[in-house]
Amino acid sequence: MTQPIGIVELQELVLPALANHHGTLFAGQGLQLMAKAAFLAARSLAQREVVMAAVSRVDFVAPAQVGHGLTLRAWVSRVGRSSMTVCVTGLADLPGTPPEEILKGLFEMVAVDAKGRPVSVDCAYLNQETPL
Secondary structure, eight states: OOOOTTEEEEEEEOOGGGBOTTSBBOHHHHHHHHHHHHHHHHHHHHTSOEEEEEEEEEEEOSOOBTTOEEEEEEEEEEEOSSEEEEEEEEEEEOTTSOOEEEEEEEEEEEEBOTTSOBOOOOOTTOOTTSOO
């Protein structure tokens, strides 16, 4: 099944290499995974390369222990001339347990040309069923 443009879902496993000295997801690693999801969602919608302009907010709601599955969901919530706001949530779970929101954030992404200059996002190809 194909994801709608501007929406991405990534799966990850919290392994010891992603953990801090408490055995939970290290905040920097969580932020990196969120940034990756935001990038992929924005690039999917813009149909061109994007860069991160800002992180408006990140909340580390709850810890995720080593062994937890991590689902990152990102979607473009606003489209400007060349910029996009991407919402990202992170849900952690163990097999047989309901997912719990552990991360959330807002990322500002900008569509760029080959020289890294902002360019317009052409949304003419978007249909009305695509959530923004």
